[in-house]
Amino acid sequence: MDTDANAAANGPGMPQLDFATFPNQIFWLVVTVVIIYLILSRVALPRIGAVLAERRGTITNDIARAEELKLKAEAAAAAHDKALADARAEASKIVEKAKAEMQAELDVALQKADAEIAARTAESEARIAEIRASAAEAVEVVAKDTVHELLGALGQKSDGRSVNAAVSARIKQGDAA
């Protein structure tokens, strides 16, 4: 049979039980395992462990930094709000002040205007009074002249002094009335 032929050619039918190859396999196995162990323990594992640790550290750091930034942002927002409120208060204060100043200026100007108006009024009144006085004087003169002319026209001799006295009396009477 085939198996018999094999067995005759290769020793036992199962190569696994061919003890002549055991030293060879064990030798190369030990060499391989030692090489793999050295590669792993000297190069690969420390490197991968370092990378993993570094990544964990970076993630922790990033989270901490994000937390910090968040706090900072909140503080900044609070500061912004405060600045806004301050600015608003300041602005309203300025507006108040400006209003008050304007009011004061307005008051001064009004007073000045009032005073000027009063002065002008007084002046005008004085002038009016003057004009009225001169007008009254003129009326007297014109009346005397007119009376003289009338009396002359009527053919009567006019007594200058009595006419003047009469006209003056009548005008004073009119003024008093």
Place this chain on the structure above:
Amino acid sequence: MEGELVQMGAYIGAGLACLGMGGAGIGVGHVAGNYLAGALRNPSAAPGQTAFLFIGIAFAEALGIFSFLVALLLMFAV
């Protein structure tokens, strides 16, 4: 004649040894099935027990492999 008889016996023995693998199959199925039943009852605990699942399967399977080995030995090494 006598050699052929031995050969015949070896082949019959190899065939019989393979029956042992059925037992291992039953065992592995038992382990996996019970794991699944437990995992469906309490799914949250299942991931922590996969290691024990594989250990159990390995132990059950080892015996099947032993019987397979006996079969191989009878076929090729006797």
Place this chain on the structure above:
Amino acid sequence: MADGTSGFNIKPMDQFTVKPLFGGDVVHWYTPTNVTLWMALTVLAVTALMVWGSRGRALVPTRGQSLAEMTYGFIYKMVEDVAGRDAVRFFPYIMTIFVFVFFANVLGLIPFAFTTTSHIAVTAVLALAVFLTVTALGFILHGASFLKLFWVSSAPLPLRPVLALIEVISYFVRPVSHSIRLAGAMMAGHAVAKVFAGFAAGVGAAFFVPILAVTALYALELLVAVIQAYVFTILTCVYLKDALHPAH
């Protein structure tokens, strides 16, 4: 069905033969063999993943670096969860075991490849190394009280000697099952794949049926390769836990 002469001339175990790489028949302990070749490829693959992949040391990892970091994190978490926090100092050893077994298994799935972990010599050395290390560690750390591992103090007193006997036997069976599980699973998958591939040559027109079977089997083998590496590593962690915390 086949043409009689070739028939099912399947030699499923030939793929496991250890051959010298550069001719010759004698396999001395130093001879470069296909074992050497595939173990060297394993070292290359490990270097590619763990050293070349992580060369950027980038804070935001590339795809290769992510793979290296995932492998690192996966094994680190396994050691921490299964063997305890104080087992972390053995992490490089366990990582070595995992990447070696993982890449040996997966590289062995390449067609015409030689699977180093399918040999009992290889897995037995790995398992014995774990067993001896763990036992020595237990006695160094705990002295004679390490033997309490076998004395189940929570059991009723009359039962304890019986349990102790069982515990001792199961303790010494550990390296056996530990190594044979890995070698057997690898060997079984490859042998079965070879048998099905041999059927494809023998059944003539119906060749596609075994080829489909081989395809499905290959997917299963990929799963098995990964799971066996995982199981080998996690059992190492379990044994390590026993050495560090022997009390039940």
